[in-house]
Amino acid sequence: MNPPPLIGYLGHNNRVSKVNRATAMQSLSVSFAVGLYGIAFGAAGITAGFSILQTCLLSLLTFSGASQFAVVGVIGAGGTAVSGIATASLLGIRNTLYGLRMAPLLQVRGVKKILAAQITIDESTGVAIGQEDLGPEAMKQGFWFTGIGVYVLWNFFTLLGALGAQAMGNPSAWGLDAAVPAAFLGLVWPRLLGKFERTLAITSVLLAIALSPFIPAGLPIILTAGLAVIFGWNVRP
Amino acid sequence: MSTFWVGVIGSSFALFVLRYLGYLVPEKYLTNPRMLRINTLIPIALLSALVGVQTLTEKGKWVIDQRFAGVFVALIALRLKAPYFVVVISAAATSAAIYRFK
Numbered sequence: 481m482n483p484p485p486l487i488g489y490l491g492h493n494n495r496v497s498k499v500n501r502a503t504a505m506q507s508l509s510v511s512f513a514v515g516l517y518g519i520a521f522g523a524a525g526i527t528a529g530f531s532i533l534q535t536c537l538l539s540l541l542t543f544s545g546a547s548q549f550a551v552v553g554v555i556g557a558g559g560t561a562v563s564g565i566a567t568a569s570l571l572g573i574r575n576t577l578y579g580l581r582m583a584p585l586l587q588v589r590g591v592k593k594i595l596a597a598q599i600t601i602d603e604s605t606g607v608a609i610g611q612e613d614l615g616p617e618a619m620k621q622g623f624w625f626t627g628i629g630v631y632v633l634w635n636f637f638t639l640l641g642a643l644g645a646q647a648m649g650n651p652s653a654w655g656l657d658a659a660v661p662a663a664f665l666g667l668v669w670p671r672l673l674g675k676f677e678r679t680l681a682i683t684s685v686l687l688a689i690a691l692s693p694f695i696p697a698g699l700p701i702i703l704t705a706g707l708a709v710i711f712g713w714n715v716r717p
Numbered sequence: 718m719s720t721f722w723v724g725v726i727g728s729s730f731a732l733f734v735l736r737y738l739g740y741l742v743p744e745k746y747l748t749n750p751r752m753l754r755i756n757t758l759i760p761i762a763l764l765s766a767l768v769g770v771q772t773l774t775e776k777g778k779w780v781i782d783q784r785f786a787g788v789f790v791a792l793i794a795l796r797l798k799a800p801y802f803v804v805v806i807s808a809a810a811t812s813a814a815i816y817r818f819k
Contacts, residue, residue: 520805534725541729546760551728553767558776561723568728570759572735577756579739580748588740597736652816655809658787661771662808665788668764669795677761684762685769692774701766708762712755 500618503611507625510603514545515633520663521548522641527651527660528556532642539638543631544601546571546667550701553660559698567698570705578605585619599627680711783819787812 518539525535530552538548547568554564579600585608588596604627611618648654672678684704691700772788773779791808799807 517801530721530725534721537725538728541725542732544732546764547728547732550763550767551724553771555720555724557770557774561720561727564720564724565727565731567763569731569735571763572732573759574756575732575736576739576742577748577753579736580742581739583740593740594737597740598733600736600739652783653813655783655787655811655813655816658772658784658791658812659805659809661768661784661788662791662805664764664768664771665791665795666801666804668761668768671757671761671764677758680758680761681765684765688766689769689773689779692770693777693779697777701763701770704762704766705759708758709755711762712758713751 498617500611500614500621503607503614503618503622504625506610507607507622507629510607510626511629511633514603514630515637517545517663518634518637519641519644520659521545521552521634522638522643523645523656524549524556524641524660524663525552525638526642526645527656528552530556532639532646535642536635536639539635542568543598543634544568544572544575545634549660549664549667553664554698554701557697559696559701563696563698563702566702570702574602575600578602581605582608582623585616586623596623596627599624599631601627601630603627603630676711680707683707783812783815786815 521539522535525538525548526532530538535552538551542548542551550567550571551564554567555561579597582596582600582605586596604623607626608619608623611622645651645654645656648656651657668681672681684707687707688700688704691703768788772784773781775782787808787810790811791804794804794807
């Protein structure tokens with residue numbers, strides 16, 4: 481078997497790192513798979529009453545799928561901006577942990593640190609960690625390729641989804657009202673690994689629905705974070 | 718400023734601060750096992766709650782309508798290990814069909 485060809489190798493300057501083809505391919509496929517979800521988000525934003533500009537800005541600036549869906553979900557249901565932001569932030573805490581993990585690897589400063597932070601998401605961190613066997617250089621490439629790839633495609637497909645939803649008009653007539661919760665369900669599904677997680681999920685659904693008529697929109701969702709704390713406080717059974 | 722704009726700007730700001738914090742804080746401060754465990758559970762609780770609220774309530778009232786059928790079909794699609802877009806589209810198609818013919 482031939483050694484993997486090295487693309488992006490720039491002539492004499494041997495300080496330019498070689499691009500690992502397997503890492504690049506993995507980054508690209510992850511970027512496409514995830515970027516496509518942007519359509520669902522674009523449609524969700526419009527369905528919730530956000531403008532095309534606002535929906536696209538969420539993808540450009542907030543850039544974290546679950547948090548973005550949460551903001552449009554909570555505010556679209558009549559929740560306050562504060563409940564929307566709080567839910568998004570609770571979902572975004574994991575990005576802090578990813579940053580902690582990536583900082584020693586990337587060793588970035590200044591503007592590069594800001595860029596690295598902005599593209600620190602599930603996928604860029606996941607692909608970076610997945611390259612561990614190939615060494616730190618491949619891990620860094622995995623992070624940057626995937627982060628930038630998802631960023632570009634996620635934003636492109638958000639715009640596409642937003643334009644599409646805008647053109648469709650009444651969200652219910654096209655089933656967008658069910659597509660949005662189905663999109664959430666698709667996000668949470670892979671996390672339901674065992675009985676423990678499923679119990680938490682079902683308890684959260686029931687609590688949030690039960691509280692909905694009695695407290696302002698958005699709060700029933702935030703309160704389920706308390707369930708996560710209760711469930712996670714002691715070591716797993 | 719509208720709720721929508723505050724939501725957009727506020728969540729963008731919050732997410733950036735959360736991310737940047739990861740690059741500033743030394744690793745030892747945020748990695749005790751309990752914190753990590755709770756952190757993996759928070760998305761499960763919040764996303765599940767969102768599914769429930771968006772499927773079975775409308776403006777603070779309990780409602781069973783075409784959305785419930787759509788999400789139920791999505792659940793079946795997920796159990797059959799269908800890809801993400803099939804899950805979302807099957808939910809939309811089911812809901813739209815019931816909405817039109819009810």
